[in-house]
Amino acid sequence: MSSKSKTTSLDRRRFLTAAGATLAAPYLFIPRALAAQQVIVRTPGGAYDDIRREVIYDPFEKQTGIKVVPVAATTAKLLAMFKSGNVELDVIDTGDDPLVQLHKLGALLDIPYNEFKFTDPADLKPEFKRDYLVGNFIYASVLGYSMKAFAASSEPKSWQDFWDLEKFPGDRMLADIASGAANLEFALIADGVPMDKLYPLDIDRGFASMSRVRPAIKKFWDTGALSTQMLADGEVDLGSVWHTRIANIIQEGAPLAIQWNQHMMLVQAYSIFKDARNRDAAVKFVDFCVSPDVQAEFCKRWNAGPVNRKAFDKLPKEMLARVPGSPELADKGFVLDAEWWADNRQAVSQKWSTWILGG
Template identity: 55%
Template sequence: MGGATLLAAPYVLKGKALAAGQVIVRTPGGVYDEIMRKNVYDPFTEATGITVVPVAATVAKLLAMFESGNVELDLIDTGEGPLIQLERKGALTPIDYGSWKLSKPENITEEYKSEFRVTDFAYATVLAYNTDTFKGDAHPDNWPDFWDAEKFPGPRMLADMATGTPNLEFALIADGVALKDLYPLDVDRAFKSLSRIRPAITRFWDTGALSAQLMTDAEVVTGSIWNGRLQAVMDKGAPLSFTWNQHMLQLQQVAIFKDSPNVAEAQQLIDFMMQPSVQAGYGAALRYSPSNTKAFDLIDPKIVEQMPGNPATRDKAFVQNVAWWEDNRDAINKRWSSWILG
């Protein structure tokens, strides 16, 4: 769900975008847009007459828009980190929960909403393994197991700093830290833990595509991976599986640019997309977890089982504290750059 190159087409539409009855939405692009078009944008237009124009834009472009005073977008749909950056710069308008007519704010998971941001879905980083290598129940089932390369031998992978957040949380869990006690992260302890498992790490992956390819090709036989990337290759028959134990929930959120051209329409779109029935549609298509707890009842139970943070596995998960990462990213980046060189 990272940034993409700003498309040229939105500038052709810019004049129209400033007219009433439209919402310009920053999205990740690609297949994601197709899913949201089918489940959110077109139904919203049919119900309200308001046109939705999706635009792919980098985080840098979003920041530049605000700093230049030339805001060309209304709704931002992206990861939690960029929205925290924008919020701290005063670039966002509060979510008008009180105006919701289609959705109920109290049905949105409490950890998933704040004054300026609300989650449209949650994805996760999970512990995956190769079922040809680890047969039956004899597989790593938690992060301490993953760190035990003698009991569960084989090449491994973890996330690189280039993903935005290397797996310091998993390193601490493997070292005995409880999920509820992870933050603030003990950085020294995390790197000591990473150093213990490093000889068994074949690759530190920097993209979701690479992580899925490494697992599919059996270049590694266990590792951290985003659940959506893993599910996609499992659905194609790759001999892989995973555990929900100690999975890390990460949030995709929406927010409204301060002084955007169509604030009222953007507020309406948020209300629309938070409905249980709407979230059930795009949540099932993405295999990511809806933020509205009532949506789970409308999704095939077999698909719910594939969703992170679902009702049966929520107590095995923790929500990544992205605010902590935004506060400490530069320091961790320097530490990582030194550590990775050995």
């Protein structure tokens, strides 16, 4: 085997390890659309697709004649298709970390922004626009807390407060590495690192800071559902949580609140497979999805932040104070560096494996 082949093989194995998934069957069962044209889109499925069917998929088909076929697929299956040379998906709608990994393997098309008709690429927030991906929506990891545990004006206002076990007592939670990434950024902020100086992360310093708060951590959560359930049930009083999750249960009446100071912005994004069978339809779909009206309508339903700056003008004013990326919250957060995590996740995972056992 050539040196190049060995490197490619190793990179693919690392991708699977980073994704935390075992390689499943290399092919997906994808229903063939009845329309003359179609675009096959990888999505998370569930309630997400229910909303998108109403505000994106059906309007797109009505306007273009192109049928949208959503398919749920793991990152392992995405890699399996690329590895087998049988790419059955056109568009990938997922977090940016798997897209960084696929890009490094040469699987993704450079997005032809010059072909966009629905969207002016200049309106897209530059931090969520790259050659091989464009943001779908912005979400955030925030400090969530119980309003029963902390009265108004006495709530934690920073990650330094979260780390202060005497002034702010109570059971806590943070993200497990199995959630995608440990909360090293918050640990470093608590240790005095400014938000704009976080990357490259000082891994050892981050874990040393995590050790100081660990006695109060009741559990490291590995899913968004678990984190919100722990807060809702009163199992913990405060912790890191994805804002879309906690926002939903707050709307349902849960006595919880979000501290937006020092939040971390993440992005759900689109990429197009380089060997997409429906390449032109894929470009039209992505273009349509990031247009101002579509962005605004979806983000209103999903409690998320748009990547198209003009979409903020179309959101209700009261919503601007509770979606990441908005002008009101712009100076209160930072953007997770997915490329740093893609390059360093293995090193962090190895350190985590020892640290979590008390080593």
